Amino acid sequence: MNMFGTELTLPNGVTLKNRIVKSAMSEALADAQNNPTQALINLFGQWSAGGAGVLITGNTPIDRMHLEHAGNFVLDPQSDSEKVSALVEAGQSGGAKILAQLAHAGRQTPEAINPHPTSVSEVQLALPGYGAPDAATDEDFAEVIAKFVRSAKIAQDVGFDGVEIHAAHGYLLSSALSPRINTRTDRWGGSLENRARLTVEVVRAVRAAVAPDFIVAVKLNSSDFQKGGFDHADSVLVAVMLEAEGVDFIEISGGNFEEPTAYQHASKTGSTQIREAYFLDYAAAIKDALSIPLMVTGGFRSASVMDAAIEGGKTDLIGMGRPFITDPGFVRKLLSGEIDKAPAIEQAFPPADKLPRGAVLNWFCTQLAIAGATGQPDLSMPVVEGHDRYLAQIQRATEIHLDNRAS
Numbered sequence: 001m002n003m004f005g006t007e008l009t010l011p012n013g014v015t016l017k018n019r020i021v022k023s024a025m026s027e028a029l030a031d032a033q034n035n036p037t038q039a040l041i042n043l044f045g046q047w048s049a050g051g052a053g054v055l056i057t058g059n060t061p062i063d064r065m066h067l068e069h070a071g072n073f074v075l076d077p078q079s080d081s082e083k084v085s086a087l088v089e090a091g092q093s094g095g096a097k098i099l100a101q102l103a104h105a106g107r108q109t110p111e112a113i114n115p116h117p118t119s120v121s122e123v124q125l126a127l128p129g130y131g132a133p134d135a136a137t138d139e140d141f142a143e144v145i146a147k148f149v150r151s152a153k154i155a156q157d158v159g160f161d162g163v164e165i166h167a168a169h170g171y172l173l174s175s176a177l178s179p180r181i182n183t184r185t186d187r188w189g190g191s192l193e194n195r196a197r198l199t200v201e202v203v204r205a206v207r208a209a210v211a212p213d214f215i216v217a218v219k220l221n222s223s224d225f226q227k228g229g230f231d232h233a234d235s236v237l238v239a240v241m242l243e244a245e246g247v248d249f250i251e252i253s254g255g256n257f258e259e260p261t262a263y264q265h266a267s268k269t270g271s272t273q274i275r276e277a278y279f280l281d282y283a284a285a286i287k288d289a290l291s292i293p294l295m296v297t298g299g300f301r302s303a304s305v306m307d308a309a310i311e312g313g314k315t316d317l318i319g320m321g322r323p324f325i326t327d328p329g330f331v332r333k334l335l336s337g338e339i340d341k342a343p344a345i346e347q348a349f350p351p352a353d354k355l356p357r358g359a360v361l362n363w364f365c366t367q368l369a370i371a372g373a374t375g376q377p378d379l380s381m382p383v384v385e386g387h388d389r390y391l392a393q394i395q396r397a398t399e400i401h402l403d404n405r406a407s
């Protein structure tokens with residue numbers, strides 16, 4: 001049997017049936033009230049039947065004023081617990097554990113949703129469509145921590161197996177870690193300990209509020225890959241701080257909206273392992289510093305690379321995103337040996353610099369919507385068409401969100 005087909009018991013005693021995890025993918029498949037639609041529930045049913053050990057939801061906001069974009073389901077007191085429970089049941093129907101990825105978008109909240117989002121500082125995102133953020137006060141940080149706890153408790157009440165706190169990709173917690181964005185001189189800024197305070201306090205408060213067998217994970221950048229940003233040495237030290245707070249595993253990714261390193265797709269150089277699992281070498285140093293399990297996400301496709309990564313002690317869990325959209329049933333085929341490589345349709349796409357910004361990501365988002373509605377993606381769709389359709393979908397979702405908020 002492949003190493004990735006073996007069980008893994010987490011520090012809190014929960015056993016995962018295998019090492020393959022569907023990483024978070026922002027689905028934009030919520031209804032006007034930010035509750036899961038049947039299309040989203042269908043996707044989670046397909047993914048669970050597909051054989052993965054764990055499914056992590058897409059970016060699930062803890063606060064309606066700080067969405068990553070309109071259209072994701074939110075976990076707050078307005079959530080419809082029946083619809084969210086239906087999502088959870090679908091996710092668990094094939095034996096997977098399901099985690100909600102809890103997030104506060106911070107300065108990466110689109111301007112249309114909030115022209116002045118709460119961030120760690122007034123340093124604005126260097127991209128069009130994002131407003132001038134307000135630097136959080138102590139009270140704002142206390143509110144953010146309380147909202148993470150509130151959402152985690154709701155997640156537990158509706159039956160999720162756990163939560164993943166999103167501290168990667170430039171959202172609020174990730175931006176607080178970055179000396180480039182976090183320019184504060186109070187106890188939330190400056191030293192690494194201060195920059196990590198928000199993430200550590202969120203994790204501590206969530207861990208204290210939920211049952212011991214409720215999984216608490218964190219997604220962390222191995223680096224922001226930006227000059228003066230959160231770097232690899234910082235990342236190792238923060239991972240150690242998180243282990244001390246009782247997290248069950250840490251997922252390693254990288255980059256942010258300005259530096260979208262997490263979604264590489266067309267690298268032609270290096271060994272298969274370097275081309276595929278682009279954060280694995282960064283993760284190895286983190287793994288060496290930890291005794292809790294590590295999950296690495298980004299580019300894994302070949303069974304041999306996944307096995308070597310686990311056998312070589314570089315990771316315990318293999319996170320994948322895009323293959324779940326191309327073929328929701330691929331994990332079972334990989335486990336049975338029917339295929340030796342997860343679908344990698346994106347490797348045939350033109351390089352990112354030949355496409356509109358975000359095009360590959362947006363194409364996959366369109367495929368999520370099509371697969372949710374019809375049961376299968378439309379893989380023949382040209383990249384730019386998928387991109388344009390997604391932009392139109394988000395525009396509509398934003399209008400619906402704003403109308404709904406006004407009424």
Ligand SMILES: Cc1cc2nc3c(=O)[nH]c(=O)nc-3n(C[C@H](O)[C@H](O)[C@H](O)COP(=O)(O)O)c2cc1C
Nearest residue numbers: 023024025026058059297298299320321322364365
């Ligand atoms: C459509 C799409 C949406 C994504 N949304 C999220 C998200 O909500 N939260 C997150 O942490 N990562 C998100 N990601 C990143 C994935 O979790 C993963 O890190 C990335 O796709 C690299 O893995 P892969 O090469 O296996 O696709 C998204 C990726 C895709 C393709």
